[in-house]
Amino acid sequence: MIADVRLRPSLPIAAAVALAALAWIALPGLASRVVASRLAAEGAADRAAYARGASPWAWHLARADDVVASRVFGDGSLRAGPEGLMIVAHGDRPLQVGLPIAREVDLTGLDCLQLDMSGPATARYALLVRQALAGPLLRAPFAPGSPVRLTALPWVDETGRPHAAPTRAAMIRLELDLHPGDAVRLSGASLVPSHALAETSGLRIPGSLSAEALLRWRDRQHAIRPLATFGDTPPSATFPDLGWPVAAGYGVLLLAGASRFRRAATARARDAALVVFGPLWLIAGMRLSPHPSAVDVAVFGAGVAYAAFLAWRRVVPAWRWWGDWRMAGWPLLAIPVAVGLVAVAGHTPVWPSPGRMGLYLAWALFQQWLLLVVAGGILAQTLPRPLAVLLTALVFALLHLPNGLLMQLCFVAELGWAWWFVQRRTLLPVALAHSAAALVLQAGLAGGILRSLEVSARYLQ
Numbered sequence: 437m438i439a440d441v442r443l444r445p446s447l448p449i450a451a452a453v454a455l456a457a458l459a460w461i462a463l464p465g466l467a468s469r470v471v472a473s474r475l476a477a478e479g480a481a482d483r484a485a486y487a488r489g490a491s492p493w494a495w496h497l498a499r500a501d502d503v504v505a506s507r508v509f510g511d512g513s514l515r516a517g518p519e520g521l522m523i524v525a526h527g528d529r530p531l532q533v534g535l536p537i538a539r540e541v542d543l544t545g546l547d548c549l550q551l552d553m554s555g556p557a558t559a560r561y562a563l564l565v566r567q568a569l570a571g572p573l574l575r576a577p578f579a580p581g582s583p584v585r586l587t588a589l590p591w592v593d594e595t596g597r598p599h600a601a602p603t604r605a606a607m608i609r610l611e612l613d614l615h616p617g618d619a620v621r622l623s624g625a626s627l628v629p630s631h632a633l634a635e636t637s638g639l640r641i642p643g644s645l646s647a648e649a650l651l652r653w654r655d656r657q658h659a660i661r662p663l664a665t666f667g668d669t670p671p672s673a674t675f676p677d678l679g680w681p682v683a684a685g686y687g688v689l690l691l692a693g694a695s696r697f698r699r700a701a702t703a704r705a706r707d708a709a710l711v712v713f714g715p716l717w718l719i720a721g722m723r724l725s726p727h728p729s730a731v732d733v734a735v736f737g738a739g740v741a742y743a744a745f746l747a748w749r750r751v752v753p754a755w756r757w758w759g760d761w762r763m764a765g766w767p768l769l770a771i772p773v774a775v776g777l778v779a780v781a782g783h784t785p786v787w788p789s790p791g792r793m794g795l796y797l798a799w800a801l802f803q804q805w806l807l808l809v810v811a812g813g814i815l816a817q818t819l820p821r822p823l824a825v826l827l828t829a830l831v832f833a834l835l836h837l838p839n840g841l842l843m844q845l846c847f848v849a850e851l852g853w854a855w856w857f858v859q860r861r862t863l864l865p866v867a868l869a870h871s872a873a874a875l876v877l878q879a880g881l882a883g884g885i886l887r888s889l890e891v892s893a894r895y896l897q
Contacts, residue, residue, distance in 0.1 A: 452822035459830055460847055467647040467840030474722055474838070474896060475654060476667030479638040483671035486633040486663075491546050494626035495535050497521045501726075504534025509609075520552070520623025525614035532564065532609045535625055538897055539655075541605040542662040546627040548583035555580070555612070555620035562611040563589065567604045574602050575611070583628060604662065638665035647840040648887050651896065679723070679731035686713060686735055690742050707746055708814040711806065712831050714739020720837045724892030743810040753813045755861040764865040766856050770849050774873040778880030785879035793875060800870035801863070807832055807850070808857045808866065816858050825854040836891045842877075849873065 482492050499516050500506040508514045511527030525531055549563065562577045563584070576589035586601055593599045612620055639657060642650065657664045693703075693710055718724055718736045728736075746752055778785065788796075812828035819827070829850035833843040853866045874889065882888050888895065 448820035448822045452820075452826045455823075456826055456829070456847075456851060459826070459833075460844055463833055463843045463847060464646055464840040467838040467843060468645065468650060470720075470722070470838040471647040471650045471896070472641050472643070474893075475641055475650065476638075476669050479665035479667040480669035480671060482665045483638065486629070487671050489628055489632070491627055491629065493537070493541050493546060494624075496624055497622050499727075502536075504536050504609075508533055512612075512614075517621070520621050522619050522621055523612060523614075524619045525612070525616055528616055530562075530611050530613040532611050533622065535608045535610070537606065537608060539658050540662050541608075541627055542603070543586055543601070543605055543627075544603050545633055545663050546629055547586050548628050548630050549586060550583045550624075550626045550628055551580070551610075551622070552582075552624035553580060553620060553622045556614070556618050558615060559618060559620060560613040562613075564607075564609040564611055565602045565605045566607040567602050569606045571606070574599055576601075583630075585630065633663065638667045640668070641666050647838050647895075648885075651887065679729065679735075682717065683731050683735050683738075686710075686717075686738060690738055693742070694745060704751065704814045704818045707742075707751065708811045708818070711739055711743045711746065711811045711814075714742075715806070715835060716831070719892040720834050722838075722893050722896075724894055726894070740806065743806055746810060746814070751814065752810050753817065753861065755809050755813065755863060757862070758864045759860065759862040761865070763856075763860060764862070767853050767866045767869040768872075770852070770869045770873040771876065774876040774881075778876060781885050782880035783884050785876075787879045788875065793871075796874055796878075797867065797871040800874065801867040803832070803835070804853070804857075804863060804867050804870060808854060809863060812854055812857070821858055825851060825858060828854040839887065839889075839891050839895050841886055842889065842891070845877070 508531050510531040512525045512531040515522050565574045576591045578584045591599045714736045723732050815824035832850040833847035836843045836846050878889050
């Protein structure tokens with residue numbers, strides 16, 4: 437009996453260690469499945485676009501950041517209006533507006549340019565194309581109208597000599613030759629086929645590759661054939677947008693949790709889940725893009741607001757920004773570990789700007805407050821501490837989906853940070869370690885074995 441009693445306190449630790457090992461092994465597989473499912477969904481959407489005579493290369497131009505560099509090249513200005521972008525000339529030299537391209541375009545298949553544009557009758561327009569970013573610039577004038585048949589345009593090279601129509605495009609710009617004070621409205625553009633494209637099924641997605649390898653495979657296939665699609669989902673398949681229904685249901689649960697507030701253990705576990713659901717929906721749901729929708733912002737903000745409500749109601753265990761620094765070296769060990777990873781497998785560091793560094797620190801403070809102070813603190817009151825630490829680290833890893841290697845690094849780091857935090861309840865050393873380690877990885881590992889520090893839909897770009 438005495439032996440049994442002595443062993444019991446170690447059981448949660450042993451279980452947590454075993455589960456942590458399994459989670460660390462499973463995280464890359466989860467990331468791979470998420471990427472593969474996303475490629476299949478995007479492939480089905482691309483084939484559906486081709487079937488209706490459209491394409492993924494379509495631009496809705498409503499804000500300045502919808503065009504390259506968020507500005508006009510030349511002596512002109514760009515402003516957003518209710519009917520699209522207004523481009524105003526201030527001088528008499530031609531202006532240029534770039535259309536952002538995530539990958540090369542096959543202009544033999546998508547050989548027509550549709551423009552939702554209007555301007556003065558005296559304006560002259562031209563299309564500028566580079567078939568490779570380092571390749572020569574090709575130019576062709578065109579008359580406003582839809583669509584513009586690219587193969588029928590009189591293309592010339594940089595010396596003015598006639599040139600064959602481009603077959604690919606890595607850069608596309610519109611050139612606008614206006615009189616000073618003239619304005620052109622531009623609200624949309626798209627590259628479309630002049631004939632039906634027979635894209636009924638996509639390439640088989642390899643099932644044994646990591647998330648990083650899958651994206652490298654996708655990029656190689658697109659380099660060979662830009663119009664390639666992936667997966668075998670039928671083009672007619674529809675994918676309902678569950679954003680607003682989920683947001684509404686989430687809001688109801690948050691209101692119920694706030695109005696029927698109580699401190700029972702089950703209620704605290706529920707509160708921790710509600711806090712992390714909003715951020716997980718945004719990131720793990722692959723909904724984080726350069727232009728988050730209103731529902732994305734609403735769900736994320738609701739989770740953060742509920743965390744603030746719990747802190748205000750003093751459900752969150754007491755904590756402090758800083759305290760006894762004699763033990764602060766433990767979370768800061770993540771920094772030399774990151775430096776070691778860069779030394780072994782990294783490249784020459786390319787450091788971000790000071791502003792970016794400050795942003796990293798602020799973001800680290802916010803993430804660790806949400807996870808360690810609020811969600812993790814509540815879980816530590818409800819579950820055995822080893823399991824609370826494990827769940828906190830797992831959520832931190834999931835907030836970096838589908839970046840498989842980064843998920844593993846974050847999982848291991850948060851295990852240590854969360855264990856230290858439940859003992860010390862001091863946030864700033866963890867946030868400093870988090871931000872500094874991220875900066876080191878960004879500077880010396882991203883672009884190599886670590887594809888990037890991006891997460892969610894941004895990781896696929």
